[in-house]
Amino acid sequence: METTFDMIVEMITGSRCCVGEGKRFVHMAEEAFRLSSIPNPADFMPFLRWVGVNGLQKRMQRLEKEIDGLIEEIVDEIRRRRTKKEGKCTESGDADMTLVVVMLSMQEENPQVYTYNITQGMVEVLLLAGTDMTAVSMEWAMALFLNHPEALQKVHDEIETHVGHQRLVADSDISNLRYLNNVIKETLRLFPPGPLLVPRESTMECKVGGLHVPRGTMLLVNAHMVHRDPEVWANPTRFMPERFETEEGEEYKFSPFGAGRRRCPGQALAEKTMGLALASLVQCFEWRSVGEEEVDLSESEGLTAPMAVPLEALCMPRQAMRSVLSQL
Template sequence: MEMVAFYYFLAFFLAFFLLSKQLFPDRKNLPPSGPLSFPIIGHLYLFKKPLHHTLARVAAQYGPILLLNFGSRRVLLVSSPSVAEECFTTNDIVFANRPNFLFGKYLGFDSTVLSLASYGQHWRNLRRLTTLQIFSSTRLQMFSKIRTNEVHSLLRRLVVAGNSSKTVEMKSTFFELTLNNIMMMIARKRYYSDKARHFQELVEEMVDVAGASNVVDFLPLLRWVGFNGLEKKLLRLQRKRDQIMQELIEEHRMARTQSKDEKSLIDVLLSLQENDPNYYTDEIILGIMHVLLNAGTDTTAGTMEWAMSLLLNHPEVLKKAQAEIDTIVGQDRLLNESDVANLPYLHGIINETLRLYPAVPLLVPHESSEECIVGGFTIPRGTMLLVNQWAIHKDPKLWEEPTKFRPERMEGIGGVRDGYKLMPFGSGRRSCPGEGLALRMVGLTLGSLIQCFDWERVDEELVDMTEGARLTLPKAKPLEAKCKPRPAMLSFLSQL
């Protein structure tokens, strides 16, 4: 009976939709709508994985600014750096909201937890807090010892693998590295392989769910007829995640004896909670911890895996990077984090990796809080903004031979941005606050692996560079590689 009622409702809605379009045409100067839009579902039929590839093909055919309909949601699809610049400068505040998705309701991103959806004073307060306590230059420098220790721990494990000629599975290796780094910052606690796998499964499942095409977010009426399977899965993940994190909070609440310099993020948040318990609730603390874990592990580990895959497929680039480190750092000590700033070719490798394989190929969606003008077109209030940076990074009008791995093209680019044609961490007030942390971790790790080991593929075949289908950009086939300690570095590696 529920399905019969649903079909009747669908037929009525379709008739009403078609009649209203004829009687009340929209006369505003809207952007072109691109391909055929069907009643009710609109352009949802375009949801084919990987979505950034599909939307890039649509933009190549119909133009760099399109107004699509994903079910009940208007979506502004941008595939041009000039239009993206207009969104993140002139209209930055207008697009400062995030759309409310079912994923956010349960996993820490909605307006009741971190106000990551609604831009306002609460969001600004928490953004300021995380910037000062985690991502400021002072705090990043304070955490540098953690990053060094984690990289050295990785080097020790690789020496054992190299001496025994074992193949190294790089995906889990990089994930454990980034997980331990984030958990040391959050709770001064490392998670070794057994617990790391448990965390990895949880975080990966969260990311998978986030990247799922949740039709209820675009056709809310389906919730009325029992389409709640994803919601049940999200609730289960939320309970599992909160149980793990709440245990950490209680541990720190019971033992608040660390010195000021050794305080973890949990200790800082608990201190704030003592002064203002109504604002800094456990729910807020849990939300911040979750966002750091979700945003700071999978993406950073994935970037390092893509970079190593590219280097293995281009051994001449690997040798050139090794020569740069040998010349600037030398072979009489291990590379440290301060050395990375003096290694322009290594920076080129990182930037070129982020261009070819951005961690988030479709920038995290924004939503307009009021009507605005973009590219000369009127954009209605409540429109979701999708910037396809993967398409921008591959645009042959912007990049010569855009599919080729050429670190040399990044010479002269300061940092990791090149206007709005290279912005792997987003732009505007909603850009990723963890950019500095990610670049430090990636730079130190890759530089150390290049300096200390000779690397080779497991066989003669090139590394498979097929992309996986997810919100972030994983490799479809995890990277495996072989390494051998470089003779000149053996004495230093043996002292770790």
Template structure:
């Protein structure tokens, strides 16, 4: 700077020149991608005016991304066309736009080719990341008919009840050993993991798994790592030039490769164990009912299609969808109840009145506990664990809301923005379970879509609903809850793409006196 000044440069003039250059570049790229393009194809959706070379609109994004994108929608509208680095992105933030693109149209049925699909998606071949076509349809059919059908979920309802009872016993043990203080994040994850282990593999994470709690913690870390790099969370997907600077900047790819290696080793061990037990004739009834047994049986009929890689990828996708996300939702529910003790008391009174204190609540009791379901729905509205969902990609040119959207555009729909829109929901950031009273999901339409929507809606929605409901029901029925201090529970989010608590929930709890007779018999 001193050199510039010594050559009679005026700093104000330098700044003016820089501004003119920036304005020229911004104008050039704006004209290139809007006015010039519209002469050929039509008018593009609205966008923030200033789009820089190379980075596009990335400079506007802050953590958490779903909140940052929601702010853009408030300012510019519910249908936006952004440049996220090298990728054109259609951002939807209204139920009408979501319905138009994902329900009424077949254009946005593919997935973009992102790093999580390459590494975590078995090179874009698993159910989550596979392109729309025969292979994806077959995977979806297997999940819907062979694994997650209502009939199979009903067959496995006894397993979920056993897992719930085992969880209660572990909770009581933790309460006794830790003077009534329990760290709920790990406890709830243990519940969801044990449930998925029994349903998918046919064995308990606690009784049979070597290492017990340590094995649970290792797998939890692996799942959490997967969520950190899932979806639209990797800058290298939008600025491919960064891959040439891996040596200096690092890369999420190495982390992804490590995660997938750990998960594949986990699955290979489970399949080997299952085959050995079957060869020895020692498969228990639980293992014969397990989903891995169904898939390995299909492998005998068509070993080429039902490869170990395909089976492992499908089982891992179910593990990921049925453990960390469900556990996070239950943790949010409990946090909200602790900050709203009147709601907690009302939920306990509903269970006491309609179920009583002589038995544990069961899945079949769900219709008799509507307020409990309202609490869960309100939590999913405020804190959807997948606030942006997985991205889609247009397979052809199309029109959305009268605007032209080019082929190959990535679509992001902001579930969090819809769920927290004050034009849709009254006082959206206040916890009001009563707002769902008497409302069916069909009535809510696309105002409420915690599991996504359209052809690629989460296939595990019904299983997740059952797991979350039963976990919340037994926690409310069996225990009294208090905060560890007079302060409200910290509800801050991590800032990543999956909506989880920044500070894990620690609580005081004890068995409810009115349930002691039932609990003493477990």
């Protein structure tokens, strides 16, 4: 979680997060996704709002203020940094052309459209979605590796073939690690980071597939069940990365990031982050479970379906990588 948060912050602001800032945000993100998955009694019994009894909403409002405070600190720091430089970033090749800088520039040019709230909201979405979901998926992938050591060995052999052990794996290597990419897809199939995709609402009355859809209808897509449908997938509950050597990953059948033009815009970033992190862990360390039994793959509550029992594993630096690791 701290690794993915640090990476997103550097992408957004151009600098790494302060010591302790990562832990602070990780706690907020975990709490935000946990609270968001809890049914709100006031939605079913509106009178609770009238009498002022809505504990869940109050907890979420307090958390919202904490997250807004952290985001405000990040955005304000960028603004102060720009003020010191006494100029605006207008060239695309500028090293300081980060997302926040671009949005602040747009805000200055058109403050009626690009308000401060829009900038703050964009940063919040990127931090929450880009941190928690990617970290949860990586944890599931490592758990599957431990339960399927043959897949772990196959990924390691692939890295040895394409990268070797004289240097660390780089992001440019990920596209060549075909089996690793299949493992990531199979992990996302079995444990999609958003089991229920982002809700959709019809803006007008229409017909879809012969079904009448009234205006304002809320649609929830259960990607978790689609990915495990025996009519769609062969051996749907088995971990089989090899299945993606065929055409079993087409859109709608496999949609951990949604589908169509409104699919998650961070898909490529998430897949590249997972690939680089997992490849580095496999390349540099030998892994095994803490006990003799398999890792518990039970899911817990939450929008991102984290592991019910947080993953614990034993690792040891690979002998062939000791010289490279000693230089870090």
